[in-house]
Amino acid sequence: MDIEKILKESGTSQKDLVPLLHKIQAAYGHVPPESIAAVAKHLHLSESEVFGVLSFNRFFTLAPKGKVRVTVCQGTACHVRGGGRIVEEMEKKLGIPAGQTTADKKLSLEKAYCLGCCAIGPVVVVNGTHYSLVSPQKVDSILEKAKTAE
Amino acid sequence: MKVTIDGRPLEVTDKMTILDLARDKGIYIPSLCHYPGLVPFTGCRLCLIAVKGREALAPACGTFIEDGMDVTTNTPALQKTRRQILELILSEHAGACLACHDKGARLDELAAVDEAGPAAGRSLYSNNGDCEFRKLIDYLKPDKAQFPSLDGTLEIRKDDPLLDRNYNLCVLCGRCVRICHEVRGVSALAFVYRGSRAGVGTAFGRRLLDTDCQFCGACLDVCPTGALIEKSAHPEILPDTENNTICSFCGQGCELTLFLKQGKILRSVPAKQGSVNQGQACLKGRFLVSEAVYHRSRVVRPMVRKNGKLEETTWDEALAVVAQKLSGCPARDIAIAGSAHDSCEDIFALDKFGGEGLETENIASHGDFTAQARLRDFARLQGFEPRLNFRISDIGRAKTIVLFGENLAVSQPMVWLEVYKSIRNGAKLIIVGPQELCIRRCASSWIKLRPGQESELLIGLSKILSDSGHAAESAKIDGFAAFKNRLQEFELSGAAASLGLQEEKLLKLALLLEKRKPTAYLFGAEVCEGSSGAANLAALWNLALQTEGLLVPLSSESNARGAFEISAFFRKKDGPPGRIIQGISNGSFLTLYVVGSSLRLEKKPAAFVVIQDSYLNGNSDFADVILPQTTFAEAEGTFVNVEGRLQKFERVIEPLGDSRPGWRIISHLAQKMGMAGFSFRSASDVFQELTGRVPAFHGLGREQLTGGVFLREPEADRRRFAAAEAFAGVDAAPSIAAGPDVYKGLEMSRDIKDLRLIRGR
Numbered sequence: 001m002d003i004e005k006i007l008k009e010s011g012t013s014q015k016d017l018v019p020l021l022h023k024i025q026a027a028y029g030h031v032p033p034e035s036i037a038a039v040a041k042h043l044h045l046s047e048s049e050v051f052g053v054l055s056f057n058r059f060f061t062l063a064p065k066g067k068v069r070v071t072v073c074q075g076t077a078c079h080v081r082g083g084g085r086i087v088e089e090m091e092k093k094l095g096i097p098a099g100q101t102t103a104d105k106k107l108s109l110e111k112a113y114c115l116g117c118c119a120i121g122p123v124v125v126v127n128g129t130h131y132s133l134v135s136p137q138k139v140d141s142i143l144e145k146a147k148t149a150e
Numbered sequence: 151m152k153v154t155i156d157g158r159p160l161e162v163t164d165k166m167t168i169l170d171l172a173r174d175k176g177i178y179i180p181s182l183c184h185y186p187g188l189v190p191f192t193g194c195r196l197c198l199i200a201v202k203g204r205e206a207l208a209p210a211c212g213t214f215i216e217d218g219m220d221v222t223t224n225t226p227a228l229q230k231t232r233r234q235i236l237e238l239i240l241s242e243h244a245g246a247c248l249a250c251h252d253k254g255a256r257l258d259e260l261a262a263v264d265e266a267g268p269a270a271g272r273s274l275y276s277n278n279g280d281c282e283f284r285k286l287i288d289y290l291k292p293d294k295a296q297f298p299s300l301d302g303t304l305e306i307r308k309d310d311p312l313l314d315r316n317y318n319l320c321v322l323c324g325r326c327v328r329i330c331h332e333v334r335g336v337s338a339l340a341f342v343y344r345g346s347r348a349g350v351g352t353a354f355g356r357r358l359l360d361t362d363c364q365f366c367g368a369c370l371d372v373c374p375t376g377a378l379i380e381k382s383a384h385p386e387i388l389p390d391t392e393n394n395t396i397c398s399f400c401g402q403g404c405e406l407t408l409f410l411k412q413g414k415i416l417r418s419v420p421a422k423q424g425s426v427n428q429g430q431a432c433l434k435g436r437f438l439v440s441e442a443v444y445h446r447s448r449v450v451r452p453m454v455r456k457n458g459k460l461e462e463t464t465w466d467e468a469l470a471v472v473a474q475k476l477s478g479c480p481a482r483d484i485a486i487a488g489s490a491h492d493s494c495e496d497i498f499a500l501d502k503f504g505g506e507g508l509e510t511e512n513i514a515s516h517g518d519f520t521a522q523a524r525l526r527d528f529a530r531l532q533g534f535e536p537r538l539n540f541r542i543s544d545i546g547r548a549k550t551i552v553l554f555g556e557n558l559a560v561s562q563p564m565v566w567l568e569v570y571k572s573i574r575n576g577a578k579l580i581i582v583g584p585q586e587l588c589i590r591r592c593a594s595s596w597i598k599l600r601p602g603q604e605s606e607l608l609i610g611l612s613k614i615l616s617d618s619g620h621a622a623e624s625a626k627i628d629g630f631a632a633f634k635n636r637l638q639e640f641e642l643s644g645a646a647a648s649l650g651l652q653e654e655k656l657l658k659l660a661l662l663l664e665k666r667k668p669t670a671y672l673f674g675a676e677v678c679e680g681s682s683g684a685a686n687l688a689a690l691w692n693l694a695l696q697t698e699g700l701l702v703p704l705s706s707e708s709n710a711r712g713a714f715e716i717s718a719f720f721r722k723k724d725g726p727p728g729r730i731i732q733g734i735s736n737g738s739f740l741t742l743y744v745v746g747s748s749l750r751l752e753k754k755p756a757a758f759v760v761i762q763d764s765y766l767n768g769n770s771d772f773a774d775v776i777l778p779q780t781t782f783a784e785a786e787g788t789f790v791n792v793e794g795r796l797q798k799f800e801r802v803i804e805p806l807g808d809s810r811p812g813w814r815i816i817s818h819l820a821q822k823m824g825m826a827g828f829s830f831r832s833a834s835d836v837f838q839e840l841t842g843r844v845p846a847f848h849g850l851g852r853e854q855l856t857g858g859v860f861l862r863e864p865e866a867d868r869r870r871f872a873a874a875e876a877f878a879g880v881d882a883a884p885s886i887a888a889g890p891d892v893y894k895g896l897e898m899s900r901d902i903k904d905l906r907l908i909r910g911r
């Protein structure tokens with residue numbers, strides 16, 4: 001879908017910004033940096049304002065993401081139960097810091113802040129599949145399965 | 151409402167915040183993110199106070215007074231809370247700020263820290279040597295940075311002209327973001343990222359030059375820390391004096407505060423209480439004053455051409471040469487091109503010299519060709535007097551604002567701030583013109599037209615309105631029947647087609663004007679020029695009558711209105727000034743006296759050419775004599791701004807070299823030629839004669855001028871619909887090629903790498 005078409009379907013005021021960015025991200029998998037100018041113009045905003053909202057909201061990303069998205073919860077409950085160590089382990093194994101995508105562009109590692117299922121934390125989600133009570137020892141097998149995830 | 155603050159009973163009538171009330175009563179509450187005039191942000195929490203009966207502490211800056219409130223602003227517990235908050239802020243702030251708070255820390259020590267600074271990624275002074283944040287540290291006295299410090303890791307952004315940004319010192323108060331958005335309408339800066347990465351920045355961390363930034367400096371002036379630094383500021387070079395003046399770079403007449411050190415201008419900032427600008431200015435007033443005054447092309451000695459070369463000489467010799475030439479030349483062969491950037495005193499002396507001393511009728515200046523001058527000419531031919539005075543704040547009353555062509559943010563910055571304010575309050579802006587402007591973002595629509603098509607659009611709108619059921623009100627105005635009759639011949643569909651607009655769009659626009667009254671129409675000289683000028687003015691006049699419209703003619707020279715009122719007084723016949731300008735470019739005069747450089751000379755325009763100016767430029771090549779004139783900073787006088795507001799300014803520095811104020815040059819010249827009536831000893835002498843003679847200035851005393859008084863003009867214009875025909879064919883105003891005019895700021899900004907980009911967009 002091209003940007004112009006998405007813009008046409010969107011309203012033109014400031015309150016339409018977040019929904020519009022969601023639509024763009026849904027269509028492209030990320031918000032292409034070149035689209036910012038068009039979005040700003042369409043909503044009568046400045047590019048800085050659009051960028052401000054985009055960079056504040058963790059959901060949006062300017063770089064294309066891998067097909068496999070591994071999300072490690074760092075919310076309070078998961079954090080207390082060692083979520084931090086899970087991320088570190090993942091970072092080590094994948095060789096990328098959280099927030100980035102592997103060199104082969106296949107897998108992105110992300111942090112989340114509470115996924116709403118604190119009772120079973122630490123939680124890891126791979127493309128919608130939840131893993132509960134994750135320990136550092138389980139990281140290898142999760143990543144193994146992740147490679148074949150759709 | 152009755153409130154108690156720290157046990158003091160107080161009476162309040164207006165809706166105001168606790169902080170404003172406390173300030174008003176001299177009660178100190180610390181604050182950081184608060185800035186007068188901006189929407190309360192309540193972000194920093196340093197202004198927390200206790201309200202009796204409320205469990206949570208409340209931010210004083212965002213809590214409005216309610217009847218019966220009992221407020222405590224200063225207890226050990228409150229101070230402790232505030233101190234903790236400050237310590238949190240300090241954790242993201244350069245730890246050395248703690249050293250800086252020590253009043254004993256001398257400037258040279260700070261500079262030493264600053265020397266070492268770049269390595270550590272910081273530069274430690276606030277740009278005005280007057281760091282608000284340091285004062286808070288002094289007041290709350292945190293002992294140490296309680297939290298691990300994250301500072302010093304960000305690169306200082308030095309890739310923009312005029313200002314650097316060191317976000318290691320940023321406290322995220324958001325003042326810059328908010329002033330840029332709320333007041334300037336630019337939003338070049340925004341909050342970016344979140345959590346510990348949160349900061350202030352631009353899209354993709356671009357430099358400001360690559361945003362819509364207008365380099366107005368407003369962000370610099372509100373930053374309470376040293377995060378935003380004026381490039382030319384240095385911690386060791388602090389001003390010893392400050393003086394206010396009126397900026398002469400454009401027609402707004404902003405009041406500026408000039409900071410001096412040993413009699414030289416260091417920098418300029420908008421005066422906080424300036425009646426026109428209220429603490430705002432633009433690129434030119436904020437950053438370019440000292441550049442203009444000390445510009446390398448300033449001419450500071452009289453010069454006479456000898457054997458083909460301009461050579462410096464004495465005033466005596468230069469004036470003698472001019473006097474001799476002028477005495478030997480018949481009046482009708484002499485022309486004088488005045489400057490609408492000069493003070494009223496300079497212009498009065500020049501026009502008196504030309505009109506009464508030399509008795510020539512060939513005097514013209516840019517002031518004769520502004521939208522204001524055209525509007526008056528037009529109205530007079532219809533038999534009525536238009537009002538030219540307005541207050542910029544009047545524009546704020548309009549619910550719909552129609553703007554013709556001008557890039558207001560650049561050409562009329564203070565008018566723009568008012569327009570933007572109205573937009574924020576719900577007014578609609580419609581831009582009409584050929585080019586897409588940067589302020590388009592704030593407009594609700596842009597009607598793209600070719601120049602000259604304005605009247606077609608306006609008459610079309612008039613027709614729709616007069617045919618609609620809404621015509622009742624305007625039908626009572628004189629001349630409506632005839633006007634409506636004329637509109638019968640106008641073909642709406644044809645006009646829409648030639649404008650390239652849907653008829654639908656015209657209807658919608660007309661409805662908007664009708665629904666959202668009162669309206670305001672802002673237009674500059676271009677709309678009034680050339681063959682379509684008369685029709686445009688007539689159409690504007692009529693549409694304004696139909697829509698309770700305020701006509702706002704805009705001019706861009708610092709004293710365009712003054713120049714035009716004064717020269718109208720001295721002009722014996724209603725001699726068309728256009729003919730004179732034409733004559734000058736055709737070389738029809740033997741002797742030419744040019745003041746300033748708003749006229750561009752392409753070839754030698756007369757056998758003998760005198761130039762009275764502050765700068766050497768392309769025009770100087772054709773001069774036989776150059777008489778060096780002071781700039782506004784070196785003289786005293788008065789200007790009339792675009793509103794018709796007469797404001798005085800005082801001399802701030804000594805004249806550079808041998809330069810002299812314009813009125814003095816003319817007086818000496820006149821005396822040399824044996825003319826009577828030029829024994830002026832001061833600008834006030836000239837002003838006194840001026841106010842005694844020129845009707846618009848009658849009875850205005852210099853002592854009244856603080857804050858400005860308005861020129862005199864007829865009570866109210868007779869409201870009547872106008873016909874375009876009466877004006878057509880009358881000396882169509884020439885469009886004058888822009889001269890090498892330093893004051894317009896264009897030449898100067900070209901000196902600064904890339905800065906011209908801003909002026910154009």
Ligand code: SF4
Pocket residue numbers: 326329330334336337338339358362363364365366367368369370
């Ligand atoms: S200089 Fe003016 S326009 Fe530029 S960022 Fe600062 S406030 Fe905004």
Ligand code: SF4
Pocket residue numbers: 319320321322323324325326327350369372373374375377378
């Ligand atoms: S740069 Fe200055 S004005 Fe802007 S948020 Fe930081 S401290 Fe406040």
Ligand code: FES
Pocket residue numbers: 073074075076077078079113114115116117118121123
């Ligand atoms: S904290 Fe991880 S799911 Fe709530």
Ligand code: FES
Pocket residue numbers: 180181182183184191192193194195196197198209210211212
């Ligand atoms: S000054 Fe009140 S919260 Fe910042």
